Amino acid sequence: xxxxxVHDIAEEAGVSLATVDRVLNERPGVRTMTAQRVHSAIxxxxxxxxxxxxxxxxxxxxxxxxxxxxxxSQFLKALREAxxxxxxxxxxxxxxxxxxxVPLNDSVGMIRGLEAxxxxxxxxxxxxxxxxxxxxxxxxxxKESGIAVVTLVTDQPNAERDHFVGxxxxxxxxxxxxxxGRFLGGRYGRVMVVVNSTHARDxxxxxxxxxxxxNEQFPNLHTLPSLEGHDEQERTATVIAQAxxxxxxxxxxxxxxxxxxxxxxxxxxxxLAERIxxxxxxxxxxxxxxxxxxxxxxxxxxxxxxxxxxxxxxxxAKCDGRxxxxxxxxxxxxxxxxxxxx
Amino acid sequence: xxxxxVHDIAEEAGVSLATVDRVLNERPGVRTMTAQRVHSAIxxxxxxxxxxxxxxxxxxxxxxxxxxxxxxSQFLKALREAxxxxxxxxxxxxxxxxxxxVPLNDSVGMIRGLEAxxxxxxxxxxxxxxxxxxxxxxxxxxKESGIAVVTLVTDQPNAERDHFVGxxxxxxxxxxxxxxGRFLGGRYGRVMVVVNSTHARDxxxxxxxxxxxxNEQFPNLHTLPSLEGHDEQERTATVIAQAxxxxxxxxxxxxxxxxxxxxxxxxxxxxLAERIxxxxxxxxxxxxxxxxxxxxxxxxxxxxxxxxxxxxxxxxAKCDGRxxxxxxxxxxxxxxxxxxxx
DNA sequence: CTGAAAGCGCTTACAG
DNA sequence: CTGAAAGCGCTTACAG
Numbered sequence: 001x002x003x004x005x006v007h008d009i010a011e012e013a014g015v016s017l018a019t020v021d022r023v024l025n026e027r028p029g030v031r032t033m034t035a036q037r038v039h040s041a042i043x044x045x046x047x048x049x050x051x052x053x054x055x056x057x058x059x060x061x062x063x064x065x066x067x068x069x070x071x072x073s074q075f076l077k078a079l080r081e082a083x084x085x086x087x088x089x090x091x092x093x094x095x096x097x098x099x100x101x102v103p104l105n106d107s108v109g110m111i112r113g114l115e116a117x118x119x120x121x122x123x124x125x126x127x128x129x130x131x132x133x134x135x136x137x138x139x140x141x142x143k144e145s146g147i148a149v150v151t152l153v154t155d156q157p158n159a160e161r162d163h164f165v166g167x168x169x170x171x172x173x174x175x176x177x178x179x180x181g182r183f184l185g186g187r188y189g190r191v192m193v194v195v196n197s198t199h200a201r202d203x204x205x206x207x208x209x210x211x212x213x214x215n216e217q218f219p220n221l222h223t224l225p226s227l228e229g230h231d232e233q234e235r236t237a238t239v240i241a242q243a244x245x246x247x248x249x250x251x252x253x254x255x256x257x258x259x260x261x262x263x264x265x266x267x268x269x270x271x272l273a274e275r276i277x278x279x280x281x282x283x284x285x286x287x288x289x290x291x292x293x294x295x296x297x298x299x300x301x302x303x304x305x306x307x308x309x310x311x312x313x314x315x316x317a318k319c320d321g322r323x324x325x326x327x328x329x330x331x332x333x334x335x336x337x338x339x340x341x342x
Numbered sequence: 343x344x345x346x347x348v349h350d351i352a353e354e355a356g357v358s359l360a361t362v363d364r365v366l367n368e369r370p371g372v373r374t375m376t377a378q379r380v381h382s383a384i385x386x387x388x389x390x391x392x393x394x395x396x397x398x399x400x401x402x403x404x405x406x407x408x409x410x411x412x413x414x415s416q417f418l419k420a421l422r423e424a425x426x427x428x429x430x431x432x433x434x435x436x437x438x439x440x441x442x443x444v445p446l447n448d449s450v451g452m453i454r455g456l457e458a459x460x461x462x463x464x465x466x467x468x469x470x471x472x473x474x475x476x477x478x479x480x481x482x483x484x485k486e487s488g489i490a491v492v493t494l495v496t497d498q499p500n501a502e503r504d505h506f507v508g509x510x511x512x513x514x515x516x517x518x519x520x521x522x523g524r525f526l527g528g529r530y531g532r533v534m535v536v537v538n539s540t541h542a543r544d545x546x547x548x549x550x551x552x553x554x555x556x557n558e559q560f561p562n563l564h565t566l567p568s569l570e571g572h573d574e575q576e577r578t579a580t581v582i583a584q585a586x587x588x589x590x591x592x593x594x595x596x597x598x599x600x601x602x603x604x605x606x607x608x609x610x611x612x613x614l615a616e617r618i619x620x621x622x623x624x625x626x627x628x629x630x631x632x633x634x635x636x637x638x639x640x641x642x643x644x645x646x647x648x649x650x651x652x653x654x655x656x657x658x659a660k661c662d663g664r665x666x667x668x669x670x671x672x673x674x675x676x677x678x679x680x681x682x683x684x
Numbered sequence: 685c686t687g688a689a690a691g692c693g694c695t696t697a698c699a700g
Numbered sequence: 701c702t703g704a705a706a707g708c709g710c711t712t713a714c715a716g
Contacts, residue, residue, distance in 0.1 A: 003433075005709055016687040021711060029685055051434055052394035053709035056692045060711095091345075092393055175681040185527015213681065305670075328647075333682040339517040339555070340675040347693055358703040363695060371701055395693035398708045402695095 074284030124315030173209025189251030196257035236262025416626030466657030515551025531593030538599035578604025
C-alpha cells in the first residue's frame with residue numbers, strides 16, 4: 001500500500017471522511033472519543049496530509065502583502081522586483097503577493113495604508129518600517145484580527161510580530177569590522193562610518209558590532225563618529241567630502257546604510273580607491289559595478305530573493321498553524337568581493 | 343471569473359477536457375486544426391496549468407537518486423544529511439530521494455550501482471564523481487534511457503549531463519587568493535597549497551584561480567607547488583608538517599580540498615594560528631569550530647542545502663520538459679569568517 | 685455529533 | 701482523432 005490517505009484513516013478509525021477532516025483541521029463538533037480513534041489511526045498508519053490536495057479542495061488563496069517604505073534606493077527597488085518575481089512563481093502555489101508603499105515618516109499615511117489592507121482581507125503581512133509606536137500598534141491591531149505578521153529587514157522587537165526576517169545586524173557590523181581591520185593589515189589611521197540615521201535601530205546595531213571588533217582586535221585603527229547620509233546620494237557625498245577635508249589619515253570607510261553611490265562618487269572623484277578600504281552594504285546593481293571598478297572593496301549583503309521567500313514561507317506556516325524550520329529561515333550575512341560576485 | 347481552468351479552455355475551444363489535456367501535454371492524436379483552436383483559447387484566456395492538481399491526478403512520483411562517492415568526509419556527511427532533510431519535505435511534493443554510495447575508484451562497483459538504479463526506474467540522477475571515461479559513458483547511457491542527469495559539486499563537462507550544480511571553482515580559487523593576499527596585508531613570504539589530488543578537476547581549477555590572483559595582485563607572495571592530502575586527515579597533516587619543516591617564511595596556507603582537520607591539527611600543534619593566514623573549503627562542523635577557535639581565518643563554502651534543492655529543482659524541470667531559471671540555480675561562493683558564521 | 689455526496693483542477697483508461 | 705466518466709487526496713456545504 002502506498003502512502004495512507006484520508007480514506008485509509010477513515011476506514012481504520014471506522015468513521016467518515018468528514019470526521020477525519022474535522023479532526024485533521026481541528027474543527028469543533030467531534031466527540032473526544034471519536035477524535036481519539038482518528039488520532040490513533042493517524043499515528044498507526046503514519047499519515048501525513050497532502051497539502052496541495054488540501055489547498056486544491058479548499059480553493060484556498062493566501063493573500064500576503066509586503067509593506068515597504070516609499071523610496072528610490074536600489075535596495076528597495078531590488079526588493080520590489082524580488083517580490084514581483086516570487087509572486088509569479090507563487091501564483092501556482094495559490095499565494096498572491098501585493099506590495100504597498102507607505103510614506104516613511106507619515107503615521108497617518110501609514111495607518112491609512114494598513115487599514116486599506118485589512119479591509120481587503122489579507123492573510124499575512126511583511127512589514128519593513130522604522131520602529132515607531134504607530135507601527136507597533138498597527139502590528140498589534142493586525143495580529144488581533146488574525147493576520148500573520150513578520151517584520152522584514154528591520155526588526156520591531158517590541159511589537160508582537162510572529163517572526164523577523166532579516167540578518168543579525170550586530171553580526172553584520174562585526175563582519176564589516178573584521179574585514180576592515182584585516183584588509184588594512186596593520187596600517188594606522190582613522191576609519192569613517194556613514195549611516196542613514198543615527199536613530200535607526202539597524203544602523204545602531206551595525207555600528208555597535210563594527211566598533212566592538214575594531215576596539216577588540218585593531219588598536220591601530222580609530223573609528224570616527226557616525227556621519228548621516230539619510231539614504232541620499234548627494235547628502236552622503238557631501239558629508240564624506242567634508243569629513244575627508246577635515247580629517248587626515250583616513251584609511252577606511254564603512255558605509256553601513258544606503259547611499260553607496262554617494263560614497264563611490266567621492267572615492268572616484270578624489271582617486272582614493274587605492275588608499276582607502278571601502279566597505280558597503282547591499283549588493284545593488286550600483287554596488288556590483290563599484291566592486292568591479294575597485295571603488296568598493298567589500299559588500300556585505302542579504303539576498304533579497306531569500307528575504308521574500310523566507311517571509312512568504314513563514315507567513316504561510318503561520319496561516320496554517322504550522323511551525324517553521326528555524327534553521328531554514330535564517331538569513332545569511334553574505335560577503336561579496338569582486339572575485340565571488342554572483 | 344478566477345483563473346481559467348481546463349474547463350474554460352475546453353469550452354472556449356469547443357472541445358472536451360481530454361483533448362485539452364492532450365494538447366497541454368503534447369500527446370499525439372490531435373488534429374493540427376483542433377490543437378490550434380486549443381492553443382488560441384489558452385492564449386486568449388491566459389491559462390497557466392496548476393501543476394499540483396496535475397500531479398495529483400497523475401499520481402506521479404518523481405524518483406531521483408543522488409550518487410555520491412563513499413567516504414567519511416564531513417562534507418559528504420553534511421551532503422547526505424541535506425539530502426535526507428530535503429527528502430522529508432519533498433515527500434509532499436511527490437518526489438522521492440534516494441542516495442547511493444559508490445566506491446571511489448572502482449569502475450565495476452560504480453557500473454553495478456548505476457545499473458541497479460536504472461532497473462529501479464529512476465527519473466533523475468545527481469552524480470558526484472571524479473571525471474572518468476566510465477562515468478562519462480554511464481551518463482550517456484542514462485540519458486539515452488530518458489533519465490535526467492545533473493552533475494553535482496564536480497562537473498563532468500565532457501559528459502552529456504543536463505546541468506551542473508555547484509560552484510565555479512576557478513572563481514572560488516580567486517576568492518581564496520584575494521582574501522589570502524589582503525589578509526596578509528603586504529607581508530612577504532611563501533604560501534602553501536594543499537589539494538586532494540593534483541588530478542581532480544575541481545582542485546586544478548581552484549589552484550588556477552588562486553595562483554592567477556596572487557600573481558596578478560600580490561607580488562610579495564610566492565605560492566609553493568601543491569601538496570596532496572588525498573582527503574585524509576593524517577596524510578594532510580603529515581605533508582603539511584613536512585613542508586613546514588623544509589620551508590621557511592611560510593605566511594599562508596590554502597587548503598583547496600578536504601582534510602581541513604589535518605590542517606588545523608598542525609596549525610594548533612605548532613601554534614601557528616597567529617602567524618599564518620589559513621583558508622579552507624566547506625563549512626563542516628569541524629571547520630565551524632576551527633573558525634571559532636581562530637585556527638582557520640576564512641572558509642570558502644557552498645551551501646549543501648542549496649546544492650540539493652537546486653539539483654532536485656533542475657531534475658524536476660528536466661523531467662517535466664520545462665526550462666530552468668538559470669539565475670536561481672547559480673550556487674553561490676560563500677565566504678565565512680568567525681563573524682558571519684551562520 | 686456524524687455522514688453521503690459533490691467538487692477543487694487536472695489526467696487516465698476506455699469507448700467510439 | 702475525440703469525448704464521457706471516473707478518480708487523484710482532500711474539503712465543504714448540507715442533511716440528519
